[in-house]
Amino acid sequence: MAAVEKRVRLNADPDFWPGKDHAPMTGVDVREDCVKIFWADGRVGHFHPLWLRDNCLSPSCYHPEAWEKIQDLLAVDPEDRPASAVLGADGELEIHWASDGHVSRFPGPWLRRNCYDDWALEERRPHRVLWDAAIAGERPEVDFTAVMQTRDGLRDWIYKLRTYGFCIVTDAPKRSGVVTAAARRIxxxxxxxxxxxxxxxxxPNPENVAYTAIELKTHNDLSNCEAPPGIQFLHCIEFEATGGESILVDGFAASEKLRGMDPDAFDLLAQTPVVARFHDYDWDIRHRAPTIAVDHNGVVQELRVNRQLEAPLDIPNEKVKPFIKAKQALVRMLRAPEQEYRFKLRPGEIMSFHNRRVLHGRAAFDPNSGRRKLEGCYVDCDQAWSRLRVLERAE
Amino acid sequence: MAAVEKRVRLNADPDFWPGKDHAPMTGVDVREDCVKIFWADGRVGHFHPLWLRDNCLSPSCYHPEAWEKIQDLLAVDPEDRPASAVLGADGELEIHWASDGHVSRFPGPWLRRNCYDDWALEERRPHRVLWDAAIAGERPEVDFTAVMQTRDGLRDWIYKLRTYGFCIVTDAPKRSGVVTAAARRIxxxxxxxxxxxxxxxxxPNPENVAYTAIELKTHNDLSNCEAPPGIQFLHCIEFEATGGESILVDGFAASEKLRGMDPDAFDLLAQTPVVARFHDYDWDIRHRAPTIAVDHNGVVQELRVNRQLEAPLDIPNEKVKPFIKAKQALVRMLRAPEQEYRFKLRPGEIMSFHNRRVLHGRAAFDPNSGRRKLEGCYVDCDQAWSRLRVLERAE
Structure with a gap:
């Protein structure tokens, strides 16, 4: 493959595209365990030599069409170091390796995009807005037609889902099948x-308990699954009944409040995996996980709160009482009126939310006062966040 | 609802069925923070009073048709205690509660099944057999017709998948569509x-790189997903080519060997979440997770080893070299000939395996020596282990 042809194909990978505001590299400084890169906007990146060798972008190490690493991990010499590292005439970082003379070239935009200094990680961290009942005055919304027909509308929808954990789609047709069509955009x-x-x-006069109208406390769906569904969609097609307000509550916000007020309760819920379970004639699906999952930085990533799916605890006896009290403290926080967003979902609206962040529930209603018909489905976070990343690629 | 009717419906729930070898309860002893239950086989269970109140099975607390908790968590008084606890004439544990006079009744089989003493948890722990290359002489197999037509065959298949992490289905028809039909049994x-x-x-003479014949190193599929697929199925329909042996390796066994030989490397891989990623024109799916996931008891639960999907590391510079060396140690262990089961998958065989436990790969082959055609699909662990539990219910 000729050099030019390779470059063209490599550049099809959006990781190599120059971003709108990417600054050129202006200098490189090689130290014992660090290659320092200086950018024109004053930022400095610190790359470990081994990191650079591990991520070599030459066609024998990174497949220019598959956009994937093909260099075998065991072929990477952990003691390798640059014999030289310079900014080439084309503005790329060019490294000649001491161990075998192999040459690596790194374009500035790729290095900037993958820089792992704290400032760079912070820049790339998705924005997250925690909210409480005051969200009623400024709830995130998108228009159905914009979502279905435009890239910007779709991007706006998923961005709001990621940022707030929910978004209401307005002015959708009031008929069956619309919710799956909307969800499939994601x-x-x-x-x-x-x-x-x-x-x-x-x-009116339901013949089956499945069509009951009782209150549903706020909960996360399918907490008994290894990966409970990510984005949930509920489309209101008909709603003439009295009562039946929807309730949404930001589980991340409530968890953070609990952490502030009762850190021991928070820690117990984050550090005690418990079993959730659904069983009927055909199924017996169980999964063990903490009630509040935090990542390695302590940031809340998901909640599993669903009373109906709680299996009997199987933790040591001395933890039973503290655990139940901690869980009660969380549930009290989740049900505090100042945390809950209560509203009546109108026909033609689709309530979409991150099922493991935002709990949902429903007030009781009078089924004899009129019909109520919703349709729903799920799309996993893998797909949703992927779609947003693709839509956010520079064009 | 009359008492008898309630009992009948409650008993439809298999949690209440007497098991084949369940011993009757012979005594109860109430202490300050413990209700001790004695069984006829000499076992003793220790139940916290609050645990019993939390799991009350009366129809106002546990829905006899939905088989789910309906008692609100906040209705549970953490300070409640039994006014009395006796074995009733029907052999059930009967508790009258001090706070409100509520009565709970627990059948012996239900208590035994949910007993959370260490011995009871140990009894219920699924059997897991770690293996190495020696598995070649006794590899787990099931017959296709037995799997498709009998409960016992199906149970045997999933049991072997859970125990060994893989199982070969033999004597399947050599035609397209068979693998999805088999997978749907699970x-x-x-x-x-x-x-x-x-x-x-x-x-022979492939026109497209997608049909290449190069070696595929052992790997876990889709390590870039939040929940990589659970059970993977690969059905061999045609295989006339020379070479192309399949490779399976027990990632749990290799991880345990690594833990024994190099505990620091094991800990680093278990405690350093890193990003895996797949991206092309349509997708950019990323997930951060440790390379070896262990549960709260330190037992290995899943591996994510897939070089092609490794994103550039974004961990602190001082961890880059130790991490890469630790991962190399794991990969060396996974590729050790004494760990690998190598065999030629024959037409009419379906290789099924737990994708997050057992890594799979393929030796290179000569595509000009003949055709090779496989079909594959996935079913998640939630469904597989659920199906096994349902098949294991006493009948």
Whole structure:
């Protein structure tokens, strides 16, 4: 493959595109365990020589068409170091390696995009806005037609889902099948043991308990699954009944409040994996996980709160009482009126939310006062956040 | 609802069925923070009073038809204690509660099944057999017809998948579509960004790189997903080519060997979440997780080893070299000939394996020596282990 042809193909990979505001590299400084890169905007990146060798972008190490590493991990010499490291005439970092004379070239935009200094990680961290009942005055919304017909509308929708954990799609057609079409704009549907989509219907004088109208406390769906569904969609098609307000609550915000007020309770919920379980004639699906999952930086990543799916605890006896009290403290926080966003979902609106962040519930309603018909489905976070990243690629 | 009717419905729930070898309860002893239960086989269970109140099985606390908790968590008084606890004439544990006079009744089989003393947890722990190259002489197999037509065959298949992490289905028809039919015996198919099923085909003089015949190092599929697929199925339909042996390696066994030989490397891999990523024109799916995931008891639960999907590390510079050396130590262990099971998958065989435990790979082969055609798909662990639990219910 000729050099020019390689470059063209490599550049098809958006990791190599120059971003709108990427600054050129202006200098390089090689130290014992660090290659320092200086950018024109004053930023400095610190790259370990081994990191650079591990990520070599030459066509024998990184497949220019598959956009994947092909250099075998065991071929990387952990003691290798640059014989020289300079900025080439084309503005790329060019390294000649001491061990075998191999040459690596790193374009500035790629290095900037993958820089792992604290400032760089901070720059790339997705924005997250925690909220409480005051969100009622400025709830995140997008227009159905914009979502279905434009890239910007779709990007705006997923951005709001990631930032707030929920977003209301307005002015959707009031008919069956619309919610799956909208969800498929984000990704393929997540199948569960309840199917790929479902309908929640009540009518006057219901003949079946499945169409009841009782209150549903706020909860996360399917906490018994290894990966509970990510984004949930609920489309209101008909709603003539009295009552039945929707309730959304930001589980991340409530968890952080609990951490502030009762850190021991928070820690117990984060450090005690417990089993959730659904079982019927056909299924017995169980998963063990903490009630509040935090990442390695202590940032809350998901909640699993669903009373109906709680299996009997199997933790040491001395932890039973502290655990139940801690969980009660969390549930009290989640149900505090100042945390809850209560509203009546209108026909033509689709409530979309991150099921493991934002808990959902429903006030009781009078089924004899009129019909209520919703349709729903799920799309996993893998697909949703991927779609947002693709839409955010520089064009 | 009459008492008898309630009892009948409650007993439909298999949690209440008497097991084949369940011993009756012979005594109860109430202490300050413990209700001790004595069984006829000499076992003793220790239940916290609050645990018993939290798990009350009365129809107002546990829905006899939905088989789910309906008692609100906040209705549980953490200070409640038994006014009395006796074995009733029907052999059930009967508790009258001090706070409100509520009565709870617990059948012996239910208590035994949910007993959380160490001996009871140990009894219920699924059997796991770690293996190495010696598995070649006694590899787990099941017959296709038994799997498709009998409960015992299906149970045997999933049991072997859970115990060994893989199982070869023999004597399957050599035609397209068979693998999805077999997989659906276990559960619904897992959709990924590659679809719900796929075909791996090579033929003499391939016109496309997708049909290459190069070596594939052992790896876990889709380590870039939040939940990489659970059970993977690969059905050999045609295989006339020379070479191309399949390789399976027990990642749990290799991890345990690493832990024994180099505990620091093991800990670093278990405690350093890193990003895996797949990106092309349509997708950019990323997930951060440790290379070896252990549960709260330190037991290995999953591996994520896939060089092609490794994103550039974004860990502190001082951890770059120790991490890469630790990962190399793991990969060396995984590739050690004494760990690998190498065999030629024959037409009519389906290789099924737990994708996050057992890594798979393929030796290079000569595509001009004949055709090679495989079909594959995935089913998640939620469904697989659920199906096994349902099949293991006493009948």
């Amino acid at each position: 990704g393929f549907l997540r199948e569960t043991h309840f199917g790929t989509d479902y309908s929640v219907e009540s009518k | 559960g619904f198919l897992r959709e990924t960004h590659f679809g719900t099923d796929y075909s791996v085909e090579s033929k």
